[in-house]
Amino acid sequence: MPAYHNAIAPLHRFVFILASLLVAAVPAAAQEHSSIVVTMDHARILKLDRPVQQVIVGNSDIADVTVADPKTVVLTGKSYGSTNLVILAKNGDAVVDREIVVSSTRANTVRVYRQSGQSIERTVLSCAASCEKRSSNGN
Structure with a gap:
């Protein structure tokens, strides 16, 4: 049994090192393409x-x-x-x-939609303590 263990131990170490390298490489690759x-x-x-x-x-x-x-x-x-x-x-x-x-930031905001003829106007209100019209180019 010790001879079997001695023959398998290097293989286990190799697999462990390879798995560790793969685990370390995945987050770097995922971050680059995220x-x-x-x-x-x-x-x-x-x-x-x-x-x-x-x-x-x-x-x-x-x-x-x-x-x-x-x-x-x-x-x-x-x-x-x-x-x-x-x-x-x-x-x-x-x-x-x-x-x-x-x-979008949906926390503490209210969106009001008004239809005027064929167009729809959207107003975004920021509501912390009270609601106020939010200045935004992306309204």
Whole structure:
């Protein structure tokens, strides 16, 4: 029995090390391809490893990006929905190529819809202690 144990022990160690490496690699890969979630009318700062040359947003009605400095961009959610963000380095390599999802803040808000002829007007009220009309480009 000890001879069997000695022959199997290296295999068990190899499987354990391989499994550990795979578990460590999965979160990094998932993070690289996950969506960037931004709340409407809020900003999110993205710090980059390399200087930015060009920033491209698929639909600027949904999100806006401002270059704060060569390695920092500010992403602002403008309207509900999803689009994509591509950030290029000076050599043309994609530093970032990810989906942006802009979601709404539903906590402490009330939406009022009014129909006037063929159009529908939407008003968003922020309700902390009392409800007040919320200023928003994405109303």
